[in-house]
Amino acid sequence: GQQLNQSPQSMFIQEGEDVSMNCTSSSIFNTWLWYKQDPGEGPVLLIALYKAGELTSNGRLTAQFGITRKDSFLNISASIPSDVGIYFCAVDSNFGNEKLTFGTGTRLTIIP
Amino acid sequence: EPEVTQTPSHQVTQMGQEVILRCVPISNHLYFYWYRQILGQKVEFLVSFYNNEISEKSEIFDDQFSVERPDGSNFTLKIRSTKLEDSAMYFCASSEAGLAGGQYTGELFFGEGSRLTVL
Numbered sequence: 001g002q003q004l005n006q007s008p009q010s011m012f013i014q015e016g017e018d019v020s021m022n023c024t025s026s027s028i029f030n031t032w033l034w035y036k037q038d039p040g041e042g043p044v045l046l047i048a049l050y051k052a053g054e055l056t057s058n059g060r061l062t063a064q065f066g067i068t069r070k071d072s073f074l075n076i077s078a079s080i081p082s083d084v085g086i087y088f089c090a091v092d093s094n095f096g097n098e099k100l101t102f103g104t105g106t107r108l109t110i111i112p
Numbered sequence: 113e114p115e116v117t118q119t120p121s122h123q124v125t126q127m128g129q130e131v132i133l134r135c136v137p138i139s140n141h142l143y144f145y146w147y148r149q150i151l152g153q154k155v156e157f158l159v160s161f162y163n164n165e166i167s168e169k170s171e172i173f174d175d176q177f178s179v180e181r182p183d184g185s186n187f188t189l190k191i192r193s194t195k196l197e198d199s200a201m202y203f204c205a206s207s208e209a210g211l212a213g214g215q216y217t218g219e220l221f222f223g224e225g226s227r228l229t230v231l
Contacts, residue, residue: 042222
């Protein structure tokens, strides 16, 4: 099946630092999505990217759809305690079916 | 704000028992999904459902699994004879529009999940 590899697997940062994570695939996709999962909850959509090269912001979050359509990155500026959680990239299939494939996740921990 | 609700939040069952997980999707949504997440792993697609039938299912969704929309509001996942490896968090999701129409137009809204523990 399709594999989305995220890096880093986990991050330990101090409040106020900027964060960068990325997601890569061996296949081309037409849509890249970034979700956040808080402990004990379901994933929540943060940003959706539809065009290669597209750069989209949502508050302190910025995400880009790689020009090769095989990768995407997510940046968080000036991190705050509520940014803690697991960040997943996801793609929808190119093949006209109704499923999302999720990446392996990046766990963000903020050190007080 | 409308949300997807799931019950139970946690179920413990013996191997071989039947389990039904229930979901109430957002009321004007037309597409319904089940995903699962084994502890510490990524979220995996199980099945999508539209117009009272399964539109897509993964290889995980074998004959032990079934879904149903018994009335206008509930969407259920049944596992007929649970196995140890079925232990996971099961997420229901719904969307207004489907994913297969070309450009992604339907944001998936996930419930808080039902944790299933099979002993």
